[in-house]
Amino acid sequence: MVTGTGLLAAGLNLAPTPPPRPGSTAAPDRSVSPGTALSRSVPVRVEIPAISVRAEVVPVAADADGRLEVPPLDRPTVAGWYRPGASPGEAGNAVIVGHVDSLRGPAVFFNLGRLRAGDTIRVTRSDGEVVTFAVDGVGSYPKDRFPTDRVYGGGAAARLRLITCGGRFDLRQGDYLDNIVVFASRVR
Template sequence: MRGYRLGRLLVTLLAVGGLTLVGVGIARLPPRPPQPDAAGLPHRAAAAPSLPPLPRAEPVEVRIPRIGVRAPLVSVAADAAGALEVPPLDRPGVAGWYRPGASPGELGNAVVVGHVDSPAGPAVFFDLGRLRPGDTVHIARADATVVRFAVDGVEAYPKDGFPTDLVYGPGGAVGLRLITCGGRFDQDRGEYVDNVVVFATRTA
């Protein structure tokens, strides 16, 4: 039940960028972020890891060469009500690592979240929907190691259908989940209608 609550609140809080855009009185709609292929890039269950898991270490930077992302990571957690924190909107170039979960390189799914936009324009994960299977994601850690992941799939989910188990659930591989908002911007609700989720598995 707690995992479900985190998933639902994650979906809600990742829409903060859209809410702020409306709240500050911007009259025009924000640019629509790139989306996964219409045909879908379904998540594939990762095979058992061929590399041993790494010990826990705090991640400090995420790099995604295909979309030109090189961003610092800050720790985020859940508050007393179970709501997931996100990086502050006044730092749109920063992504957040969900600290209570796995660290990148540990067995399980490490979760990294980022805004799609901000009052100033596109944010750190604006182009997340451009990723395709085989693209790489690099996570630099505080212990001076760099963990490399390969994208398995990219999907967009309606916010009332967030895949909590696939994102937070335990797995037999060293996984990574990147999450942001996506889809159409609903001006009446002041938020994007979907979430984009990237599924990736450690390769080095």
């Protein structure tokens, strides 16, 4: 009974650290010269010094319901590259997704909401190129109003989008209600 009472108390007041929220709404993408786009190459690692992220990247696509796939929850330190889209450094928007947390606690993109304009993101590709991006802005969006066009749309410039969960965790749905999206443009 003592254990039960303890667990009840824990259930009511467990893990008091929700994921950080972005400071302001996402700024529009910076106007950048398209420069010389790289050819296609699979990304293998993402590094974000400002929030101490160094993570392996694996390819993902979509699940049977057409929703963006994410790496399995039992590998919370791994990020997923959206394979049907551009690769980092190619013309267009490359998309990398990572969990905000797992059942055990914070995961690879837990601190994504802390990023600010100008922060650096480096992506290493399988061809050995390291592509550097600068953050243009960070936004929080309800999942039913996800900015599909800004995330997956593209142009001549090489851009990067990082996605994770945010906002309130809905117990009934077993999912967070929002997505945090980082918008970044290639600088090197």
